[in-house]
Amino acid sequence: MSTLTIAGLRVEVAGKEVLKGFDLSMQSGEVHVIMGPNGSGKSTLAHALSGRPGYKVLDGSVKIDGVEILDLSPTERARHGLFLAMQHPMEVPGVRPIDLLLAAGADQHDLRERMTLEAQSVELRTEVLDRFVNVDLSGGERKRAEMVQLAILRPKFAMLDEIDSGLDVDALGAVARRLSLATSEWNCGVLAITHFRRLLQELTPTMIHVVTDGRVVATGGPELADVLERDGYEPFRPVNS
Amino acid sequence: MKIFADSALSFISERPDATERSRAWSIFETLGLPTTSDEVWRYAPLGDLDLDRFAIALVPSGGVDSAFARELRDRAGLVVRVVDGYYESSSSLPEGVTVEVATRVGSLSGETMLSRYESDTFAILNDALAPSTTVIRVANDVHVALPIVVLNTTSGAASFSRTQIILGRGSSATVVEYFEGGHNALVVPLSEYQIGDNASLQLVTYQRLDASAWHVARTTGFLHRDARLHQAVIGMGAHYNRSRNDAELLGTGSENELRTTFMGSDAQVHDLRTHQFHKAARTHSTLLSKGAVAGESRCVYTGLIEIEKGAKRTDARQTNHNLLLSPHAHADSVPNLDIRENDVMCAHASSVGPLDELQLWYLESRGVTRRDAQRLIIQGFFYEMLTTLPSDLAALVESDVTSALALLKVDE
Secondary structure (H helix, E strand, O other): OOEEEEEEEEEEEOOEEEEEEEEEEEEOOOEEEEEOOOOOOHHHHHHHHOOOOOEEEEEEEEEEOOEEHHHOOHHHHHHOOEEEEOOOOOOEOOOOHHHHHHHOOOOOOOHHHHHHHHHHHOOOOHHHHHOOEOOOOOHHHHHHHHHHHHHHHOOOEEEEEOOOOOOOHHHHHHHHHHHHHHHHHOOOEEEEEEOOOHHHHOOOOOEEEEEEOOEEEEEEOOHHHHHHHHHOOHHHOOOOO | OOHHHHHHHHHHHOOOOHHHHHHHHHHHHHHOOOOOOOHHHOOOOHHHOOHHHOOEOOOOOOOOOOHHHHHHHHHOOEEEEEEOOEEEEEOOOOOOEEEEEEOOOOOOOOOOHHHHOOOOHHHHHHHHHOOOEEEEEEOOOOEOOOOEEEEEEEOOOEEOOEEEEEEOOOOEEEEEEEEEEOOOOEEOOEEEEEEOOOOEEEEEEEEEEOOOOEEEEEEEEEEOOOOEEEEEEEEOOOOEEEEEEEEEEOOOOOEEEEEEEEEEOOOOEEEEEEEEEEOOOOOEEEEEEEEEEOOOOEEEEEEEEEEOOOOOOEEEEEEEEEEEOOOOOEEEEEEEEEEOOOOEEEEEEEEEEEOOHHHHHHHHOOOOOHHHHHHHHHHHHHHHHHOOOOHHHHHHHHHHHHHHHHHOOOOO
8 A cells, every 4th residue: 555645845837836835645546636727736736746847846745655756856756656647748759669668667578468458448559559659649649658658557656637638538438447447456546637527437536636726725525526517616716816 | 200191102103003193192282181261171170180190001901800790791692892992802793793993993973083073182082092993883684682792991091992883774782881990090982873774772881980080981973864872871980970972863863862870979070961963853862861979079961952953843852950968069050052943842951959858757757767768769869760771781780870879978
């Protein structure tokens, strides 16, 4: 059983404080969903946790099983079990997915076969596995390719940044089912960032966190999604903004 | 002490064509070495070039083939061995192929060497000092199945090799001109290719000289009607690597593809020049040059596309991308166009920059170490350069280039 604890996290991007004291704690096997309006800091959280260049941590702590990961390089954070499935994963011309995964430390035993199975499970054309990482892929294909990497690398905690955008309903269902399976298969903790409720139809959340203006302003069970659906984010906005 | 001049004059005096050679030598003496105020040489570290460090090789001295050279030999249908510029031997000839060692031949352009290369000091030195010209001919309509490898090995002297490859109409061949050795040497090869009507030459110019060598090379292709010249130039070695690769598209429908790959480390200088000269209608040229410079190395790419009046529907493209792997490395890219015909397609693009931070972070965020992320991206950058190599050589060259790339140090 692993624990991810984010406490008082403040992050600045391009000279502007975007996360203003973010708190969240979760365990292996749980599904936590972060919902919030555009610009509330959801994606900033994911990028800051993965150590993206340009994201400056001003204060706070992020621990996996007691280890402060903010002190670690992006590589070491990944090797401590943190994975980010990106909204806009980068193209890496000339590099094949299998070579990326081998360099990332994937077990080479039956690797190609396992990649094929994982691609099929999220309805990704398997030809994509023989091309270069994300090159000439549609937005939806990139999301699914990220899922293949996630499933091979089996992180302790998977962050998914807007995984549902660019996916049609069928593909979204396949991705949600794959994530749901991951929570039991290797007890993966899932931290999903989304605008939409659709993802939650097949991926039952343990907790939902509503984020506005860089902080968690409400936390609750799956029923919170219904409140958001009915009332929008307006009731959750801080009074002073 | 005038070691270079003394050894050159003694070399020339023993040659049957000493008169012609002396004429070239005296032109060299008049011209002298170029200086960096000469535009064509402005990036060369000519201040460091002291010709008297080199004596002309009066006899070939040989050397042991590297493991890579042995691998190349194993894949060849014909091995032509040239040592210190001296033709030494050929393996048994495939049908339709001849190898001739010519004492004095003119340029394949039809001009004398002196009028063809009148302003090029090093080409004139080659005319004076190349022991002979190795002329490889492929007869009309002959398709040579296995690669022809011209294996140039060089000891620590000044050597001047000259090669001509002549493909008869409708023929095809793959040729590798390979250079190794050259510790503290001056290596000045000059090659010309004549590709007959509808003939096809796949050429790999592979320079793997010692890091102390001065290498000043020039190649020119003459392409006749519907001829194809696909040339890959790979420059890995030498302290100063000058590589000038020209093509004259003389015949309608002829096509030239040139891919130049190089990598620099320490204080290496790669000085690449190209001239794609379109003289006939419906001619195509595609040029892609990619390099990576690490340490304090430098590279310059200067390319000219020239399109003559009347060369209608010519399509010429020139692309140059450079990776900077150190803040102390430097790359220049100087594309030039000279177009005297309206009905043409012409494009050029170039870029110079470090490894992409976001690509690096993306790989790191999967658990790839920074060093491996750099290696993967650098290999990926060069990947397309290796995809068009002749298939029987691709794996060998790819693994050689990949291991050289793995040694490049990235300084941040």
